[in-house]
Amino acid sequence: xxxxxxxxxxxxxxxxxxxxxxxxxxxxxxxxxxxxxxxxxxxxxxxxxxxxxxxxxxxxxxxxxxxxxxxxxxxxxxxxxxxxxxxxxxxxxxxxxxxxxxxxxxxxxx
Amino acid sequence: xxxxxxxxxxxxxxxxxxxxxxxxxxxxxxxxxxxxxxxxxxxxxxxxxxxxxxxxxxxxxxxxxxxxxxxxxxxxxxxxxxxxxxxxxxxxxxxxxxxxxxxxxxxxxxxxxxxxxxx
Numbered sequence: 001x002x003x004x005x006x007x008x009x010x011x012x013x014x015x016x017x018x019x020x021x022x023x024x025x026x027x028x029x030x031x032x033x034x035x036x037x038x039x040x041x042x043x044x045x046x047x048x049x050x051x052x053x054x055x056x057x058x059x060x061x062x063x064x065x066x067x068x069x070x071x072x073x074x075x076x077x078x079x080x081x082x083x084x085x086x087x088x089x090x091x092x093x094x095x096x097x098x099x100x101x102x103x104x105x106x107x108x109x110x
Numbered sequence: 111x112x113x114x115x116x117x118x119x120x121x122x123x124x125x126x127x128x129x130x131x132x133x134x135x136x137x138x139x140x141x142x143x144x145x146x147x148x149x150x151x152x153x154x155x156x157x158x159x160x161x162x163x164x165x166x167x168x169x170x171x172x173x174x175x176x177x178x179x180x181x182x183x184x185x186x187x188x189x190x191x192x193x194x195x196x197x198x199x200x201x202x203x204x205x206x207x208x209x210x211x212x213x214x215x216x217x218x219x220x221x222x223x224x225x226x227x228x229x
Contacts, residue, residue, distance in 0.1 A: 042221075043222055044216075044219060046215065046217045096157050097169050097171060101154055
């Protein structure tokens with residue numbers, strides 16, 4: 001089982017600043033890493049897949065990087081609508097029972 | 111536009127049963143595998159079940175294996191989750207989700223339906 005560890009658990013950042021969220025895999029997952037944003041009462045929204053590919057319609061201030069075991073989601077020029085919980089998901093091996101989510105990082109307004 | 115809409119959640123006693131439905135639209139349902147995931151109150155996301163596009167292949171998380179059954183009706187563009195022997199720890203918002211394609215993660219999600227297991 002691959003364990004995904006996100007850090008920090010909570011990140012306090014001011015609007016207009018940059019936020020950097022981390023996700024670490026317990027073993028190499030190549031680039032099979034996705035990032036989701038979830039706001040209260042809403043379903044998760046896919047932002048990034050294949051570690052760095054932005055989903056159509058996602059603002060360019062969201063960027064992903066990394067491969068192997070270390071991954072980063074960077075959000076530049078934070079907007080008010082960006083404050084939410086972010087999850088990473090590894091999907092390196094089939095079947096889906098091999099997929100695993102991180103525990104989440106809450107991005108809050110400083 | 112891909113749309114997924116879950117229904118069937120509610121309050122059920124421990125040991126009881128519930129059947130969730132997910133109505134799909136905006137894509138050729140029979141072409142895609144489908145999944146159920148859940149999120150306990152204040153907790154993270156958990157994948158629980160998958161069904162292949164033909165319906166012949168299914169997978170389950172250990173936490174629900176033997177108690178939950180996933181199925182689909184392509185003629186009705188619908189996905190189902192039959193939940194039996196429910197436990198308090200099954201209390202969660204249940205989401206149906208579709209991957210973006212092969213080798214891709216869960217891209218399209220419904221709004222979720224709340225299942226509460228309590229006496």
